[in-house]
Amino acid sequence: MARYKDKMAVHYNKRVRxxxxxxxxxxxxxxxxxxxxxxxxxxxxxxxxxxxxxIVGPVTCELETLDGRQEPRSWNACHLKRYYV
Structure with a gap:
């Protein structure tokens, strides 16, 4: 049973981003x-x-605009998406 749980965990964690x-x-x-x-x-x-x-915490960031203005709150990483130029 323990081996089955380990295999299921490996299968699930493959897709976690x-x-x-x-x-x-x-x-x-x-x-x-x-x-x-x-x-x-x-x-x-x-x-x-x-x-x-x-970086405030493991998944929390404080942001600023490109003009240098600070955003009023911190953001969780699930609401952010990397922007590539």
Whole structure:
């Protein structure tokens, strides 16, 4: 039974995506979580880009705009998406 549980855990963990943001990465935020109304059918659900200023916890970041303005709250990594230029 223990071997079966280990195999199931390995199978499940293969598909788990880790969140890894570093200071200086560009990210996009979800519009709905930032307080805007739900985007329309043809609008993008993401807004930004923002710059990761500090890492507060394992999956929490503080952001700033490209102009240098600090965002008023911290963001959980599940609401962020890496932005590649």
């Amino acid at each position: 880790g969140w890894k943001f570093l200071v200086g990465h560009l990210v996009l935020t979800t519009r709905q979580e930032s307080g805007h109304k739900k985007p329309g059918k043809l609008e993008s659900p993401w807004e930004g880009p923002y710059l990761v200023k500090t």
